[in-house]
Amino acid sequence: MVRLENVGLRYGQGPEVLRDVSFALRRGDFRFLTGPSGAGKTSLLRLMFLALKPTRGLISLLGKDVATITRSDLPGLRRRIGVVFQEFRLLDHLTTYDNVALPLRVAGQREDNYRADVMELLSWVGLSEQATAYPPVLSGGEKQRAAIARAVITKPELLLADEPTGNVDPALGRRLLRLFMELNRMGTTVFIATHDTQLIDQARMPVLHLERGHIVEAA
Amino acid sequence: MNRHGPIIPPEAAPLKTLTVAMAIMCFLACLAIGALILINRAVDAWTGGLQSEVTVQIRQLSDARIEDEIAKAETLLKQTPGVVSTTVLDREAAAKLLEPWLGPIKELDELPIPRLIRVTINPAAPPSFDALNVALSKQVRGASLDTHQRWQTELTRMAGVLKYLSYAVLALIAISAIAIVIFATRTVLDANRDVVDVLHLVGARDGFIARQVQGRFLKTGLMAGCAGLLAGLMTFLLLGFSGSGPGSGGIAEASRSLLFAPVGISWRSYATLLAVPIVATLISVLTAKFTLMRMLHGEW
Numbered sequence: 001m002v003r004l005e006n007v008g009l010r011y012g013q014g015p016e017v018l019r020d021v022s023f024a025l026r027r028g029d030f031r032f033l034t035g036p037s038g039a040g041k042t043s044l045l046r047l048m049f050l051a052l053k054p055t056r057g058l059i060s061l062l063g064k065d066v067a068t069i070t071r072s073d074l075p076g077l078r079r080r081i082g083v084v085f086q087e088f089r090l091l092d093h094l095t096t097y098d099n100v101a102l103p104l105r106v107a108g109q110r111e112d113n114y115r116a117d118v119m120e121l122l123s124w125v126g127l128s129e130q131a132t133a134y135p136p137v138l139s140g141g142e143k144q145r146a147a148i149a150r151a152v153i154t155k156p157e158l159l160l161a162d163e164p165t166g167n168v169d170p171a172l173g174r175r176l177l178r179l180f181m182e183l184n185r186m187g188t189t190v191f192i193a194t195h196d197t198q199l200i201d202q203a204r205m206p207v208l209h210l211e212r213g214h215i216v217e218a219a
Numbered sequence: 220m221n222r223h224g225p226i227i228p229p230e231a232a233p234l235k236t237l238t239v240a241m242a243i244m245c246f247l248a249c250l251a252i253g254a255l256i257l258i259n260r261a262v263d264a265w266t267g268g269l270q271s272e273v274t275v276q277i278r279q280l281s282d283a284r285i286e287d288e289i290a291k292a293e294t295l296l297k298q299t300p301g302v303v304s305t306t307v308l309d310r311e312a313a314a315k316l317l318e319p320w321l322g323p324i325k326e327l328d329e330l331p332i333p334r335l336i337r338v339t340i341n342p343a344a345p346p347s348f349d350a351l352n353v354a355l356s357k358q359v360r361g362a363s364l365d366t367h368q369r370w371q372t373e374l375t376r377m378a379g380v381l382k383y384l385s386y387a388v389l390a391l392i393a394i395s396a397i398a399i400v401i402f403a404t405r406t407v408l409d410a411n412r413d414v415v416d417v418l419h420l421v422g423a424r425d426g427f428i429a430r431q432v433q434g435r436f437l438k439t440g441l442m443a444g445c446a447g448l449l450a451g452l453m454t455f456l457l458l459g460f461s462g463s464g465p466g467s468g469g470i471a472e473a474s475r476s477l478l479f480a481p482v483g484i485s486w487r488s489y490a491t492l493l494a495v496p497i498v499a500t501l502i503s504v505l506t507a508k509f510t511l512m513r514m515l516h517g518e519w
Contacts, residue, residue, distance in 0.1 A: 049420065051420065071516065074419075075419075075422045075423060075424045076422070077422075078419070078420060078421065078422040079421075079422035083420060089413070089416075089417050089420075091226075091228075091414055091417060092228075093224060093225075093228035094223075094224050094226070095224065098223055098224055101223075102226075102417075102418075102421055103421040103422060105223065105226075106418060106421050106422055106423040106427060107422060108427075111223065150421070
């Protein structure tokens with residue numbers, strides 16, 4: 001599903017933010033990524049959702065070598081990956097409903113076919129009341145839930161999440177973890193970067209630890 | 220649940236300025252097209268008149284009676300195949316033709332003013348001008364034939380220059396419009412960089428993103444084209460009904476002829492002018508699409 005071998009990344013002429021990162025995720029894996037702030041977690045995720053190219057090393061994603069991926073392959077690959085951004089990246093001019101439905105709309109699906117699914121998911125993440133609200137009026141936690149709903153609405157093969165429970169209370173954090181585990185049970189490979197040790201303890205899933213751009217241990 | 224909102228926020232796109240700039244371009248294009256149509260019509264009218272007419276000039280020679288020479292020339296012309304009719308201009312009429320250069324001539328009798336015979340010919344079967352010239356030289360003293368060839372060449376050359384000038388103006392307007400649309404497209408895309416990034420990350424293809432923006436450029440091009448056309452027609456109308464005295468230079472008559480010519484002639488003018496909003500829309504949409512695809516393609 002995902003394989004990284006000796007991956008390095010630097011921004012421009014700066015120092016390497018990721019060094020010799022190697023690990024693999026098999027289909028149906030559930031893995032956490034931890035490490036202090038600035039360790040390179042977000043950079044690693046950005047490589048994995050094809051927002052960046054590595055400066056060295058090999059990344060194989062959903063059976064494709066990233067180095068050989070052409071521009072026309074990107075949309076198809078990205079539609080198989082769900083991403084929860086740390087800064088949410090919701091579109092402020094679209095309603096919560098429209099934000100969550102965006103990946104389906106982009107994939108050319110008809111609204112009649114997905115309206116019920118989107119509403120059900122919004123209800124699941126506790127946002128059914130906010131379906132017609134715009135992101136600027138949502139709280140941090142609500143934005144985070146909307147971002148999670150957008151990432152999972154297509155039931156992606158690979159889910160990448162950057163601090164998905166950073167802005168929610170422990171009870172809602174547990175509820176969101178259940179959503180991720182449910183998706184995982186349905187076959188989605190889940191990879192979550194987090195500082196939330198409680199979340200990691202509850203899930204009891206393998207953990208990768210990143211320190212100064214390098215994987216130092218796998219627990 | 221309401222229908223989907225537009226994926227690219229409408230307020231983030233500065234297309235009002237583009238609409239105004241494009242409308243001005245379309246207005247200028249209408250003026251250039253109007254000028255082109257009038258030049259073409261004027262050239263047709265001039266050359267048509269010149270092709271069906273030649274002039275015989277008879278100079279006053281000291282030892283000849285000019286009236287006798289005019290009579291000989293008239294007789295010769297009437298016998299020449301291809302000549303439809305002849306009109307002899309009297310001394311006063313000939314003097315009138317010289318007025319623009321010499322002013323009012325008081326001592327008409329003292330001046331050796333050449334006399335003119337206007338000869339209407341059949342343009343479909345004109346006489347042999349060389350043979351006629353030779354015959355006139357032999358039989359009529361002081362006679363020469365003017366086929367207006369030099370004037371016709373000069374007029375055609377001048378009209379050609381004006382025509383190419385109009386085409387050049389139209390080409391410059393089109394190039395400027397394309398440059399403005401490219402600039403506006405870049406601005407729209409830059410202003411919505413975050414939206415485009417998110418769209419890419421959720422799997423949007425370049426064509427999908429381009430379509431979200433293109434629709435607005437279609438509307439802009441059409442609106443600007445119609446506004447420019449309307450302003451152009453209003454200008455011709457105002458010029459047509461403005462003063463048509465000697466100082467107007469015939470602009471009023473020309474503008475009126477552009478708008479109110481018989482249907483058989485005017486439909487072409489209107490069709491050409493109606494092409495302005497269509498071309499403006501095409502320029503707007505195609506340039507925006509090409510620019511968007513180029514810009515999006517440059518990203519990973």
